Amino acid sequence: MSPQQTQTQTGSAQPDGPAPSRWRLQVVHRSRFSYGGPVRSSYNEARLTPENGGRQTTLRSRVEIEPAATAFTYRDYWGSTVTAFDLHTPHEELVVTGTSIVEAGPEPVGHEHVGWEVLRGAEVRDQYGELLVPTRLTNVDAEVGAQAREVAGDLPPHEAAAAVCRFVNGHMEYLSGATHVKTTAMQAWRHRKGVCQDISHVTVGMLRALGLPARYVSGYLHPKRDAVVGQTVTGESHAWVEWWDGGWCAFDPTNSVEVGTRHVTLGRGRDYGDVSPFRGIFSGAGSEGHTVSVEVTRLA
Incomplete structure (x- = not known):
């Protein structure tokens, strides 16, 4: 077979x-x-x-x-x-x-953001343990983990996560064909190139290195922010990330925007392999x- x-x-x-x-x-x-x-x-x-x-x-x-x-x-x-x-x-x-x-619309507003002391607690690590450990596709080395912590600085978790997403966006070039479906986060990061799958894997790896439960999201993106009603266009399979800081927050690091009306969610998992x-x-x-x-x- x-x-x-x-x-x-x-x-x-x-x-x-x-x-x-x-x-x-x-x-x-x-x-x-x-x-x-x-x-x-x-x-x-x-x-x-x-x-x-x-x-x-x-x-x-x-x-x-x-x-x-x-x-x-x-x-x-x-x-x-x-x-x-x-x-x-x-x-x-x-x-x-x-x-x-x-x-589709923007993410609902309303959860209370917790601090680092809560995220480091046993209850969170027990409940979200599978989303805190690296996978083959999302693993980042000690140097990249240190970069994530440097970007986070003294920021609270919610702001630190958004800063990491924007950092990855600013340091990776979107380039179709530069990677393949089995490319790991570190392979993409070394070349600073990839598609949304790679950018999301790197982001998930960095968020987990901070101690934030993070998951990979699979879905679609309408390519036009000013789309005309009734017009059919070539769309895109897409990927973005979510992290937990008292509730789930979604962000699209490829486009450096919050997830909204143009995003359609299919599923979530530890990495692309789950979805x-x-x-x-x-x-x-x-x-x-x-x-x-x-x-x-x-x-x-």
Whole structure:
């Protein structure tokens, strides 16, 4: 069996501007896998259903599979909705399309920010331990950890986290093709180049080095802050970060903005490996590659 390729996430650095409190967005995410001959069987899972709650409401969502397959959905350990399916009829192409309509807005306001003494306490470390330890993709070395602490200085946790996000944005160049899906935070940081996946991995690693529970967020970004209602454009799979300082705060370090009306959340995890949009294995002819397209329409 050979593993199907997973999708990298991209996102262009573009500042946000004044916007209505909520946008209604339609997202069509299509993955097409081609093979050199018949594939006899495959086992797959897709994370293409946006979350419902918090700052966004998912009004409609469906996942279509060609060739047709029986699918079932479940929530994974991190709370993402997974569509799982397997195919046992020969096929030379697999197309998986997720279509969703979502109302998205800014993060809700209202939690009390805690101090460093609370974050260093046993209760926080016990509850959020999995989001405090490094993973292979988010691990940063002692020197980078020291840089994060220098940036944080004497700031309280909430301000320190935002400062780290902006620091990473200011020291990494967004460059598509400079990295790949398995690139680690340190590999991207050494070259100071990467896509939103890499920028988010570096940021998560630095936030954890400070002692802040931090998680990687997968989703979509409408590329135009002044989007015209009804116009369909090429959108982007995207990634950003969240940290806990008494409540969860979201920030997009690639664009150096708070998460808002242009962001659609799919899922969260320790790193990209927990939330990749598509994952599977297949038996049969070799892969001839895959293509991914994302179309976004602002409906209101």
